[in-house]
Amino acid sequence: MPSDPVSPPTPPRVVLLDIEGTTIPVSFVHDVLFPYARSVLPGLLRDHADDPQVRAQVAEIARLAPGVPPLAQLEAWMDRDEKVAPLKALQGIAWAQGYRTGQLSARLYPDVLPALRRWAAAGVVLAVYSSGSAAAQELIYGHTDEGDVTGLFCGFYDLAMGGKRVASSYANILAKAGWTAGEVLFLSDVVAELDAAAQAGLRTCQIVRPEDGTVAGTTHPVAATLDGAARMFGLPVAA
Ligand SMILES: CSCCC(=O)C(=O)COP(=O)(O)O
Numbered sequence: 001m002p003s004d005p006v007s008p009p010t011p012p013r014v015v016l017l018d019i020e021g022t023t024i025p026v027s028f029v030h031d032v033l034f035p036y037a038r039s040v041l042p043g044l045l046r047d048h049a050d051d052p053q054v055r056a057q058v059a060e061i062a063r064l065a066p067g068v069p070p071l072a073q074l075e076a077w078m079d080r081d082e083k084v085a086p087l088k089a090l091q092g093i094a095w096a097q098g099y100r101t102g103q104l105s106a107r108l109y110p111d112v113l114p115a116l117r118r119w120a121a122a123g124v125v126l127a128v129y130s131s132g133s134a135a136a137q138e139l140i141y142g143h144t145d146e147g148d149v150t151g152l153f154c155g156f157y158d159l160a161m162g163g164k165r166v167a168s169s170y171a172n173i174l175a176k177a178g179w180t181a182g183e184v185l186f187l188s189d190v191v192a193e194l195d196a197a198a199q200a201g202l203r204t205c206q207i208v209r210p211e212d213g214t215v216a217g218t219t220h221p222v223a224a225t226l227d228g229a230a231r232m233f234g235l236p237v238a239a
C-alpha cells in the first residue's frame with residue numbers, strides 16, 4: 001500500500017529571536033557586556049543624575065526597592081542576573097558609551113548573519129525579543145564585528161512586553177505586531193522561555209550552543225545553529 005505523502009512543514013512567516021545564547025554568545029554578554037556595565041554604572045548614576053533617562057530609571061528603582069540606595073539595588077540585581085527593566089535600561093545607557101568610544105563591539109555566532117540574511121532575502125520577517133532594553137538591542141546589532149545589521153530586523157521587543165518566561169508576553173508581542181501565533185517561530189536557548197512562547201501558540205525551537213554549554217531540553221525541537229533550525233522548519237538554508 002502506498003504510504004501517505006509527507007508534506008513539508010509550512011515555513012514560518014516571522015522569526016522572533018532571543019539574543020544571549022541564540023545569536024550572541026553567552027560568554028560575550030557575561031564576560032564583556034555585563035562587567036562593562038558594572039564598571040560604568042557608579043559614574044553614570046553619580047555624574048548623570050540629572051539626565052531625564054537616568055532620573056526615570058532611578059525613580060523606578062526607588063519604587064521597586066524603597067529605601068535601598070539605587071547602586072546597591074542595581075548591584076544586587078546584577079549579582080543575581082535578574083531581568084529587571086530599570087537595570088536593563090541603565091545597562092543599555094552604559095553600553096552606549098562603550099559602543100560610542102569603540103570599547104565594545106558585538107560578536108555574533110558565526111552562523112547567525114548568513115542565516116538571517118538568507119531568511120530576510122526570502123521575505124521572512126525578523127524581530128528580536130530580549131530582556132535587554134530595545135535601545136540596547138539596537139545598539140548591539142548596530143555595533144557588531146560585521147557592522148550595523150539592525151536593518152535585518154523589523155522590531156525590537158523587550159521587558160515592556162512582560163518577562164520572557166510568561167505566556168502573556170508573547171501574546172502582547174503578537175497583538176502589538178499584528179501577527180498570528182502560528183506564523184511565528186521563536187528561537188531561544190532557554191526552555192522556560194520556549195515553554196511560555198509555546199503556551200501562547202508560537203512555534204518553537206531551542207538553539208543549543210555547545211560552545212556555551214547550553215543543555216538541550218526534551219520538549220522543543222533542538223538545533224545547534226540557525227541553519228539547523230531552518231532545515232527543520234522549511235526556511236531557506238545554505239546551498
Ligand atoms: C541587548 S544584549 C544584552 C542582553 C541582556 O541584557 C540579557 O540579560 C540577556 O537577555 P536575553 O533575553 O537576550 O537572554
Ligand SMILES: [Mg+2]
Nearest residue numbers: 018020021189
Ligand atoms: Mg537567551
